[in-house]
Amino acid sequence: MNVELKRIRTAAETAVLESFLEVEETLPGNAQTHADRRMRMALFEREGLPHRRIEQWKYTDLRTLVREIAPLASAAGKTDVPAPTLDDAHQIVVIDGFVTQGDTGLPQGVTLTPLMDALADGTASLSGAETPDRAIDALNAAFVRDGYVLSIAEGISVETPIELLFLRSTDQTFSHARANIMVGEAASATIIERHISTDGQPTQSSTVSSYAVGEGANLAVLRVQSEGNEAIHLGEIALDLAAKSETRLLHIVAGAKTARTETRAVFSGEGARLDVAGVTMVADRQHSDSTLYVDHLVPHCDSTETFKAVIDDAAKAIFQGKIVVAQDAQKVDAQMAVNSLLLSETADMVAKPELEIFADDVSCAHGATCGDIDEDLMFYLLARGIPVNEARKLLLQAFLSEGAEIFEDHPFEQLAFDAIETWLTTHAER
């Protein structure tokens, strides 16, 4: 088991290194940015793609899951831009890692700066931790060419929802995009993040969206990942939560062949609150990994984490959640729950809900369950004359909808219900 393996560089790893050498000169940013990029790539050269011997990647071995690397995207390809999910939403569109629309007609108090400019003047940075588990962030930082900084001014309450669209064209490229969202002090915003590609297209992408939530600010985020059935999706959602801020994040996963999304939340000010929920619906041979880190660095913060997964066919769903409570972070309340339903004989589920606690005056708990649809519940519905397929759908719907509870009476609740309904319907029709 502990026999030292000699690392052989895979074709995919070689391709990444070679393409970096090729494009490095042409990537935007000041001297520091370039140094950061090279530092990130040096780590990649040493460690390669994350594999199962790295604890945080135990269940998503990219070395075996990503055999080939698509060529780097050099410009936005052609694809249709879908209508916004909420009628009045302002769309900011990124295709293959390049911003194509959204910089005009922004709601009042909202500004958009191209990432290029922010990197040049040092307001955005690509530095990061030099550890092998931060592979998504590192890969993205090394290659990212375009993206934006979205700022919501202090005290502004943005009524219009803002939709951040990340589309992949049919170009079959490896694309990288980065969005920094700054929610000013006492500001509030509603943001929808959508990741879309078409079925049958082996696109690869990395997206890092990092949210800095200011003091007393209020943020609602709905992230919908509905990539095509051949896509590889690597995502990171970073959340920096200042004092007395309130943040809600719901992540719906319904697509991609291989997906790994890391949510990294850090409480940096006292009295903040975070509610994270996840709804994962996978079938066929999909592999979906939701990894969550919640760092309670300061006292008096609360967080809840609720994850629901339905796994059918030969799909595999992974949930890794880690709540860390630092030594001085007293009076923290953190509750994590992860529930999975396996619908077929060949489905796989992995849950690893971790608690790492160094403070004594806290209340932390986690629960995990895994099983099939409860036979008693089925029987109850069948006995009342509801056909088997419908009964099943009802129960799944009820199970998954619990994930949307953090958005009770918010327009996002209905959007989540719709996404669940759509998946269940198309899934039943196959």
Place this chain on the structure above:
Amino acid sequence: MPAVQETIEQVREIDVDKYKYGFETDIDMEFAPKGLNEDIVRFISAKKAEPDWLTEWRLDALKRFETMKRPKWARVHYPEIDLQELYYYAAPKSTEGPKSLDEVDPELLRTYEKLGIPLKEQEILAGVRKMDEPSQLDNSLDSLSGKVAVDAVFDSVSVVTTFKKELAKHGIIFCSISEAVHSHPELVKKYLGSVVPVTDNYYATLNSAVFSDGSFVYIPEGVRCPMELSTYFRINAENTGQFERTLIIADKGSYVSYLEGCTAPMRDENQLHAAVVELIALDDAEIKYSTVQNWYPGDAEGKGGIYNFVTKRGDCRGDRSKISWTQVETGSAITWKYPSCILRGDDTVGEFYSIAISNGRQQVDSGTKMIHLGKNTSSRIIAKGIAAGKSDSTYRGLVQVARNAKNARNFTQCDSLLIGDRCGAHTIPYIESKNAKAVLEHEATTSKISDDQMFYCLQRGLNEEEAVALIVNGFVKDVLQKLPMEFMVETQKLIGISLEGSVG
């Protein structure tokens, strides 16, 4: 609440030195040369006059070990251990080979008496004057129940095994493993390494190469072992690694309850203990394995103490078999062990009950693995961790359900209690299911003793120490109840002692 009262008294009595087993026995010892190499392995093997196959087995393990690297995934931190600076074999000179009690060095018997295990007295009380003489209990074997047969292991060798003859009447084999290699080679050859393979992990492989002694138990078909079997491990010599190997086989329809206790002298250096325990339960058999681990934990600053790196695994090989692990972990500077159950047969049951208490600068990374392979298998995990002082306590547990393990059922509960604000409690469960018909449940909590609980006790006239002892005893009650009677009272006291100085 007599136990609680006793706890308080015991804590008071022990003034400066909390660890009451920290004495050293001055006895003539024989050592193998320091270092780890082929010669040492051959030396140990020759010392025990082992057959060629076993020598080869050890050498294979050594070869494999040399290609391995120290695992670093556990949440424990310690400096690299220089394996070449250790003695791999240390034995009291006076005891070469198992002997009757009367021939055992009186110094050794005194040691065990001091540890609360009066080997000789126990035998005399039971009417066994000498191993070779007929016992008065010959005709009334039933009265044996409630007694405990002990295999006493001192550093690298087993010095004596009690009640052997009586057990033999039931067909039960209970002896040191080096003796079993000679007397029952077919059993040893068949089962040794069949649960924990030679290449299992770094420390298990090291153990396979240099294991010196340990206990061997075989319970024949249909026999219910009339008494508790137990092994008492004692590390005495300096700079010595202890590598014992325990092998327990419960044949069809049999039952055995086995206890294990451990202590070591107080020293400034760290000592390595890397044991391997293999349990095999055939059809309808049941093994209950209880451990009270009280190795020297080091002083308050973390100096000295035992590194306890143990591989324990049970294999429910036969249908309807059951293996139950109960452990109380209070000692060791570092504990790194995961008593596991492989639920191979259909309808098998695995259980794990654990209390892990850490104080000072102790580090504990312990838990279990429940691997469901057969149909209708069930497992239950109750783990209670208590961290005080500047210690770190981690529960790490795996529940794995294989594709064919239809109707597997698991329930896991792990609770952590933090006493003081400089300690850490962590929970790392791994839940992997490949079967839709499996039902898995896991729950975990971390908290401190609440002010409400303390207030309730204090206003009823208990002082702070008593209140904490009462609440802690209540916290671990679920697990305490699973311990054999003999251990229960002892454990309650141990909990009090381990937590001394952590209150207020």
